[in-house]
Every structure is written in C-alpha cells, then in structure tokens.
Amino acid sequence: MPGFDKRVSCMEQALEGLQDGMTVLAGGFGLCGIPENLIAEIKRRGNRELTVVSNNCGVDGFGLGVLLEDRQIRKMIASYVGENALFEKQLLEGELEVELTPQGTLAEKLRAGGAGIPAFFTATGYGTPVAEGKEVREFDGRRYILERAITGDFAIVKGWKADRYGNVVYRHTAQNFNPLAAAAGRITVVEVEEIVEPGELEPSQIHTPGIYVDRIICSSFEKRIEKRTVRA
Amino acid sequence: MALTREQMAQRIARELQDGFYVNLGIGIPTLVANYVPEGIEVMLQSENGLLGMGPFPTEAELDADMINAGKQTVTALPGASIFSSAESFAMIRGGHVDLTVLGAFEVDVQGNIASWMIPGKLVKGMGGAMDLVAGAENIIVVMTHASKDGESKLLPRCSLPLTGAGCIRRVLTDLAYLEIENGAFVLRERAPGVSVEQIRAMTAGELVVPDEVPEMQFA
Numbered sequence: 001m002p003g004f005d006k007r008v009s010c011m012e013q014a015l016e017g018l019q020d021g022m023t024v025l026a027g028g029f030g031l032c033g034i035p036e037n038l039i040a041e042i043k044r045r046g047n048r049e050l051t052v053v054s055n056n057c058g059v060d061g062f063g064l065g066v067l068l069e070d071r072q073i074r075k076m077i078a079s080y081v082g083e084n085a086l087f088e089k090q091l092l093e094g095e096l097e098v099e100l101t102p103q104g105t106l107a108e109k110l111r112a113g114g115a116g117i118p119a120f121f122t123a124t125g126y127g128t129p130v131a132e133g134k135e136v137r138e139f140d141g142r143r144y145i146l147e148r149a150i151t152g153d154f155a156i157v158k159g160w161k162a163d164r165y166g167n168v169v170y171r172h173t174a175q176n177f178n179p180l181a182a183a184a185g186r187i188t189v190v191e192v193e194e195i196v197e198p199g200e201l202e203p204s205q206i207h208t209p210g211i212y213v214d215r216i217i218c219s220s221f222e223k224r225i226e227k228r229t230v231r232a
Numbered sequence: 233m234a235l236t237r238e239q240m241a242q243r244i245a246r247e248l249q250d251g252f253y254v255n256l257g258i259g260i261p262t263l264v265a266n267y268v269p270e271g272i273e274v275m276l277q278s279e280n281g282l283l284g285m286g287p288f289p290t291e292a293e294l295d296a297d298m299i300n301a302g303k304q305t306v307t308a309l310p311g312a313s314i315f316s317s318a319e320s321f322a323m324i325r326g327g328h329v330d331l332t333v334l335g336a337f338e339v340d341v342q343g344n345i346a347s348w349m350i351p352g353k354l355v356k357g358m359g360g361a362m363d364l365v366a367g368a369e370n371i372i373v374v375m376t377h378a379s380k381d382g383e384s385k386l387l388p389r390c391s392l393p394l395t396g397a398g399c400i401r402r403v404l405t406d407l408a409y410l411e412i413e414n415g416a417f418v419l420r421e422r423a424p425g426v427s428v429e430q431i432r433a434m435t436a437g438e439l440v441v442p443d444e445v446p447e448m449q450f451a
C-alpha cells in the first residue's frame with residue numbers, strides 16, 4: 001500500500017493477518033453501526049478462539065451472532081448480551097466465557113487503550129460484583145476501582161464516509177463505540193458506505209483521524225433494525 | 233389505589249425543571265417524556281451517544297442509524313448533538329446530567345440499589361446502569377413497592393448483587409414517594425387512597441413517617 005493510501009480492494013485483504021486466538025474490537029451498539037461485512041468475513045475465514053470486545057454480541061443470525069454459529073468466539077467482553085439465544089446456550093454449556101463490563105467502563109477502557117493509558121479509576125461498579133479483585137482507592141472521600149485499558153490485535157469499524165487517508169466520519173448514532181475501537185486496534189480496519197476524495201471531508205468535522213486507521217474498504221450494508229418503533 | 237404506570241410517570245415528571253438534561257431508563261422512566269410540564273424545556277440524553285432525543289420517527293423518518301439506548305429507532309430534535317459512547321459516559325460520570333430516572337429490583341435504607349442480576353437466572357448484563365447510578369447526583373428510582381409475590385422491594389439490606397452502593401436518595405413506587413435519609417425510608421407522599429399502614433406493611437426497611445404525609449394529586 002503506497003504512502004497514505006489505506007484503501008484495500010477486497011475483504012481478504014481487509015482482514016489479512018487475523019489469526020486464531022486474537023483479540024478483535026468491534027464497533028456498534030446493538031445492530032446499529034456494526035461492521036457487518038467484516039464480521040461476515042471473519043466467519044468466512046473461520047478464525048477460532050477469538051476474544052471479541054463489543055458492547056453487544058449481535059442477534060441470532062446477524063452481526064456478531066453469526067460468529068457463534070461455528071463457535072469462533074471463546075471470550076466475549078460486553079455490557080449487555082441478552083438478545084441472543086445461541087449466546088445463552090453456549091454460555092450455559094460453558095463453551096463461551098463472558099466478561100460483563102459496565103457500558104461506560106467499556107467505552108473508557110477502549111478510549112484509554114487507544115490513548116496509551118494503561119488503567120484508570122472509576123466510581124462505576126464500586127461495591128458491586130464488578131469490583132471483585134480490583135484495587136480500591138479513595139479520592140476526596142469517595143471510593144473508586146481500578147480498571148485496566150483494552151487494546152486489540154484488530155479493530156473492525158463501521159464508518160459512513162472515509163477518504164483514502166483513512167479519515168472517517170460516522171453517521172448519526174452509528175458512531176457509538178466505533179471511534180473508540182478504531183483508536184484501540186493494532187490493525188484497524190474500517191468499512192464505509194462511501195470513499196470520497198481527500199479534501200471532501202471537512203477537516204474539523206472528522207471523527208476518526210487517519211492516523212488510527214490502517215485499512216479502508218467500501219461496502220454495502222443491510223443495516224438491519226433491531227427494534228423498529230414508529231409513531232403514527 | 234396503587235398508581236398506574238402513567239401516574240408514576242406523571243409524578244416523576246413534576247421533578248423536571250426548566251433546562252434539565254435528563255436520562256430516562258427503559259420502561260416506566262421512558263414514559264416520563266410524555267408528561268413534561270407546559271412551559272419548561274428539558275433535553276433527553278440517551279447513553280449510546282445522543283443528547284436531544286426526540287419522539288419515535290414516522291415511517292418516512294425511520295433511520296437504522298438513529299437509535300436510543302433501548303435500541304429503538306428514534307429522532308433527534310433541532311439542537312441535538314451526537315457523539316461517541318465515551319463522550320456520552322463522560323457526561324454521565326462527570327456529573328453533567330441533571331436527573332436520572334431508572335428502575336430497580338430492590339433498594340435499601342443505605343441507598344444501595346440492585347437492578348441487574350438475579351443469581352440462578354441468566355445474567356444479560358448491566359448495560360449503562362452502573363455508570364448512571366455512580367455518576368448522577370440526582371437519581372429517582374421508580375419501581376413497584378412489592379414484587380409479584382408480594383415481597384417488599386424496600387429493604388433493610390439489598391439481597392441481590394448491587395448495581396451501585398449508597399447512591400440512591402429518592403424512590404417512587406406505586407404506593408408512595410420516599411426519600412432515604414440516615415438509614416431509613418422517609419415517607420413523603422402517599423398514592424391516592426393508600427394508607428400509611430398499608431405502606432408500612434409493605435416496607436421491610438425502616439420507615440419514618442412524618443406527622444404530615446400528603447396524598448398525591450392527579451388531574
């Protein structure tokens with residue numbers, strides 16, 4: 001890949017180097033803003049024993065849920081996993097390990113990971129099962145627990161538009177965990193709806209600067225809606 | 233009579249103040265948005281990363297990229313902002329949200345709350361609840377006074393794993409509005425037609441009853 005041109009031409013190239021046992025950070029909240037084609041490519045590649053870090057684990061048959069079908073995920077780090085029958089089954093049968101993490105702590109672990117901060121103190125989870133085995137420190141009369149940052153071998157991210165330099169913008173609430181995952185991946189792969197010419201994205205409006213991004217690919221998306229709610 | 237879900241939402245809506253940023257949990261808390269008093273403006277925060285959440289979309293407005301923390305499709309009002317989940321929880325943890333309303337399984341006299349895990353049942357996760365209770369100064373818990381089996385949910389000590397320790401000071405149930413002070417529930421208001429004795433019988437934690445306990449009024 002010459003210079004700053006981060007574009008790759010096919011899904012095989014997008015995830016080249018992904019190996020069994022690696023940690024994959026995935027953007028998305030529920031089914032909103034998930035890198036659905038990169039997830040499908042992980043399924044096609046058949047990598048196993050993966051640790052996946054994502055707020056949720058998709059639903060049966062879509063999103064990260066498809067990686068459960070061939071038991072590709074060994075450990076899931078998430079804040080809420082209730083939408084998925086296969087997930088429950090594998091969890092109860094002991095085939096899948098889950099580390100439930102408060103949503104804000106998960107977001108901050110990724111943010112810290114991307115920013116080179118190894119750990120941080122937070123009040124979230126103090127006095128709860130989340131605090132078990134963690135260092136407690138008092139600051140100004142309040143107690144906080146020490147949480148470790150998260151980084152990943154790969155980050156898979158869904159953007160709206162990107163240029164070939166890897167500058168990315170997200171659309172509406174499809175932003176969610178995507179910029180956090182993007183910054184915390186050793187190899188960060190972003191799939192977008194549109195690749196635009198350099199200069200088309202307003203520099204001050206870019207969410208993920210290209211320095212965090214290694215590979216860009218243009219995809220088409222189903223964008224499945226998890227809970228369709230409308231008013232009359 | 234015990235309050236209906238709508239009446240509980242109406243009662244909580246009276247705690248809204250002009251200019252408040254508010255986070256509403258799933259269930260009854262969500263209904264509070266329908267009862268914002270005339271003449272005041274509040275802005276709803278959704279922890280996936282939206283400030284200025286509007287109503288559900290019309291069919292024409294429906295957009296898979298615009299959802300709330302309950303994963304429902306929503307709209308954004310003029311003046312809304314959208315940001316990452318880290319930014320969203322920075323607002324919450326930094327104490328910038330003026331009021332948080334959320335449900336619970338149990339609350340106790342020390343202000344502990346249990347709302348996410350029942351041992352023996354499958355644990356789906358805490359989502360953002362632990363961050364919300366740890367980050368907000370001003371929280372109202374809304375729940376039924378007793379479980380379906382008739383067991384009190386206002387306890388001397390929570391029996392379930394906690395969501396947060398010592399962080400709750402106000403509770404609205406279908407029978408009463410209570411504040412937690414000095415290791416006891418203080419009965420502040422009764423649901424219409426519900427007696428102090430009925431509330432006392434359904435409250436397992438220590439209950440302090442002031443001389444005057446007004447009945448809630450509904451139009």
